[in-house]
Amino acid sequence: MTREKLKIGLFGYGCVGQGLHDVLNSSKGFKADIVKICVKDRTKKRRIPMTNFTFDKNDILNDPSINLVVELIDDADEAFSIVCTAMKSGKNVVTANKLMVATHFKALVEMQAKYKVSLLYEASAGASIPIIRNLEEYYDNELLYSLRGILNGTTNYILTKMHNEALPYSQALSQAQEKGFAESNPSLDVEGLDAKYKLCIITGHAYGLFLEPGEVFHYGIKTISKFDIQYAKEKGLKIKLVPYVGKTNENTITSFVLPRFISSDKYLYNVDNEYNGVITEAAFADKQFFCGKGAGGHATGSAVLSDISANSYGYKYEYKKYLQGTVSNYTRNFRLEVYLRYKDEKEKELFGFEEVSEYFSSRLYKYVIGIINLERLYALREQLTNMDVFIVNTGRRDLN
Numbered sequence: 347m348t349r350e351k352l353k354i355g356l357f358g359y360g361c362v363g364q365g366l367h368d369v370l371n372s373s374k375g376f377k378a379d380i381v382k383i384c385v386k387d388r389t390k391k392r393r394i395p396m397t398n399f400t401f402d403k404n405d406i407l408n409d410p411s412i413n414l415v416v417e418l419i420d421d422a423d424e425a426f427s428i429v430c431t432a433m434k435s436g437k438n439v440v441t442a443n444k445l446m447v448a449t450h451f452k453a454l455v456e457m458q459a460k461y462k463v464s465l466l467y468e469a470s471a472g473a474s475i476p477i478i479r480n481l482e483e484y485y486d487n488e489l490l491y492s493l494r495g496i497l498n499g500t501t502n503y504i505l506t507k508m509h510n511e512a513l514p515y516s517q518a519l520s521q522a523q524e525k526g527f528a529e530s531n532p533s534l535d536v537e538g539l540d541a542k543y544k545l546c547i548i549t550g551h552a553y554g555l556f557l558e559p560g561e562v563f564h565y566g567i568k569t570i571s572k573f574d575i576q577y578a579k580e581k582g583l584k585i586k587l588v589p590y591v592g593k594t595n596e597n598t599i600t601s602f603v604l605p606r607f608i609s610s611d612k613y614l615y616n617v618d619n620e621y622n623g624v625i626t627e628a629a630f631a632d633k634q635f636f637c638g639k640g641a642g643g644h645a646t647g648s649a650v651l652s653d654i655s656a657n658s659y660g661y662k663y664e665y666k667k668y669l670q671g672t673v674s675n676y677t678r679n680f681r682l683e684v685y686l687r688y689k690d691e692k693e694k695e696l697f698g699f700e701e702v703s704e705y706f707s708s709r710l711y712k713y714v715i716g717i718i719n720l721e722r723l724y725a726l727r728e729q730l731t732n733m734d735v736f737i738v739n740t741g742r743r744d745l746n
């Protein structure tokens with residue numbers, strides 16, 4: 347297949363934009379010209395001449411010579427506006443904006459068909475791990491049972507430091523910020539939102555359902571304590587933030603984001619620091635494991651470059667699972683076993699444990715391990731932000 351000569355209009359020149367610039371300049375496989383870079387801050391000092399930049403998005407969107415828009419900005423609303431305008435103008439788009447894609451997923455898929463353009467976003471879901479392309483190509487007709495993994499390099503770095511070096515949460519977070527793995531406001535990462543947006547995108551390709559992010563339960567790591575880490579270590583476990591999506595029956599799936607205990611015989615146990623890991627389980631391919639860097643400009647930039655390269659061949663996502671309609675329902679009626687560390691007995695009662703297999707109480711901490719329903723967790727989602735508790739999925743057998 348003949349490669350199209352790419353004339354790129356780039357939006358954003360932060361960590362990922364600069365990382366892309368580096369990997370693009372180092373690529374020997376093909377050449378693509380960055381015609382213009384649109385940025386917001388007129389006063390910020392840039393590492394390349396200012397003649398490469400513009401502050402007016404229309405200089406890119408209205409330029410007929412530009413046939414690929416690469417969107418790498420933080421503002422999801424502005425990103426959506428840019429992407430929509432580009433596609434309506436017949437320009438293909440590559441983006442890394444997981445919030446934008448997850449929030450407007452179905453509309454973006456429909457626009458691609460309407461305007462006969464391609465929107466690629468591999469970097470939005472797994473940084474350097476090509477999970478979307480694998481789901482699209484390798485698993486396009488495969489009966490996929492489940493997918494789970496570590497999809498946020500920031501939280502994984504924090505949890506690794508807490509486990510390996512006994513650092514308190516605040517210090518581990520500070521280190522992640524110093525290394526550029528965490529933003530000054532780390533809420534999206536540590537509250538589990540970033541992982542949830544990525545999970546919603548993956549779900550669209552794995553099962554053909556475009557879930558509203560608000561439908562999916564998420565719970566992060568910001569209330570984790572040294573006690574929780576110590577409990578895990580004594581049991582030979584690590585705590586990782588693990589998004590999960592899987593079938594509950596023939597045409598129904600469930601999904602959630604929760605910290606999870608990982609034993610030393612599991613793939614994710616040795617996925618540490620800023621690395622990500624994804625496990626797929628399927629009828630014919632059985633279990634497969636993908637691992638790669640999940641944070642940093644060059645890691646994400648490499649995924650963006652892969653999409654740019656694919657675009658030069660005219661590649662488009664086909665959304666076969668969506669067109670097949672094999673999965674039509676979503677449920678939160680799903681029983682799972684959790685560890686709950688708490689102080690107030692009244693708060694524990696809110697979780698509605700169906701069974702209890704382990705219980706501990708001391709002056710400083712209490713914990714209980716037992717069966718609860720995901721539906722109950724979802725109902726408590728607003729209250730959980732103000733509770734002095736920490737929840738971990740034990741990762742034990744499927745209870746449904």
